Amino acid sequence: MACQQEKELPAASDCALPLVSVNHASFLCSSVADTANFYQDVLGFALIKRPSFNFDGAWLFNCGIGIHLIQCSSISDMPRKSQVINPKGNHISFQCGDMELVKKKLEAMSIKYVTGMVEEGGIRADQVFFHDPDGYMIEICNCEKLPILSLPPCSISQSFFTSNCSKPLRVAAARKISLQNSIGSN
Template sequence: MASHSSPLPVVSLNHVSLLCSSVQDSVKFYHQVLGFEPIKRPSSFNFEGAWLYNYGVSIHLLQRDSEPQVLPKSSEINPKGNHISFQCADIGIVRKRLEEMGIKYVAAVVAEGGIMVDQLFFHDPDCYMIEICDCHKIPIVPLSSALLLKPQQSCVRGNWNYKRYHSFAGYVAKDTKDDEILKDQRTV
């Protein structure tokens, strides 16, 4: 791959696309379990599918053709496998709701510098792995000053919209919703 001085001008994650054995079953799962709402999909598509939206991202579900196509096969829940991760406000409530819905899950804990992050992993109807976590507890700390964003750029983390601001000592993360400083200055 050729080396370029700057990355592509990407601004955000738009959607995740998943191949399904039953679009109807997957719509029901993503709506009832994760709160995604069905949205209008372009009528020009000549294949079955559905679009859902919530949390600033879309999930595009595509009906698998009758021809064999690759779908996840393992019923084993392996936290090290490919997965989609969602932020939650209360991991205890999520755990209780998964149990009430009869959804099998695997729990994991990540410890970093005295911070404990809880993770719950489970499968959708086609064995795509989903993670629910309280990962907001771990601060985003750049490994180099190149990762600091310019003041006009933002990144979405959970339900908060952060902007990074340069400072002599490091950076601060500022909540653009209510203008309250969320993180103290950090040395980079």
Template sequence: MILESKKNGALPLVSLNHISRLCRSLEKSLNFYQNVLGFYQIKRPQSFNFNGAWLFNYGIGIHLLQAEDPDSMPKITEINPKDNHISFQCDSVISVEKKLKEMSVPYVHRRVEEEGIFVDQLFIHDPDGFMIEICNCENIPVIPLEPIRVCKRVTLI
């Protein structure tokens, strides 16, 4: 389902394409995004004159860029659910939590309740301290606060 804004002047966007992350160590970040989050590396334009990697899965891309001065990057250690983050939907928070324990990945578990609907959230950090949420957020319905037009996305084969 795609929601179209009725606001005049809004950009005609289609979807999220990618996020870009600066890394202290491209190698450590590649390992994390591939082996913990399940992304796979894809071809990156060879014309770039800086070190990086492109990853893809779940319909989005993550572009990892090697920082020119890794030591100047802020060091974040505390997992704070109110910090900037990206969020991934999962089928089973229990299964993800079990896997995080097996991989010794530190996490914080939070539970949100809205009108009898529960959402479980797991918050982790990537190797550079960027926070990632894994949740069952689809439990909460998307309820627009203003009138919108709903369009069905058609996939042509």
């Protein structure tokens, strides 16, 4: 899986944490060995050295992101596995340029998947969703085709989706004033 550099976006607000990139996603596993094999064989991640912890696990790396696997202490600690692949559920997503090849490879490995499609302004992005051995959802997409357009800072609320941030901008401005007042009063 080839990786691409992120597009530059405007700087975050002064109140935001000074983040640089995503470092890793961490998953609780019923079998670290099985899940590590899956991420290596299916997604091309490489096993990397992990610091000494007092619990079992594995670290993998690919495309500038780490996957940290943690062995569960008890099966009851594991989230309930869904048999349904729901694209609206929590998931981690990876970019890929050849979606047909992804589907062929998943079929060859007998991995069940569902497809989706996003279309915006006449631009189409294809999506493939499937589960890892522990039921965590993975998306493979060619979403890099979709333009990344920054919006003014605003609080996401129901009105955001209907008024394109006009009302939330006033809420965000009021919060900023409130925050400045509370900092100044200390």
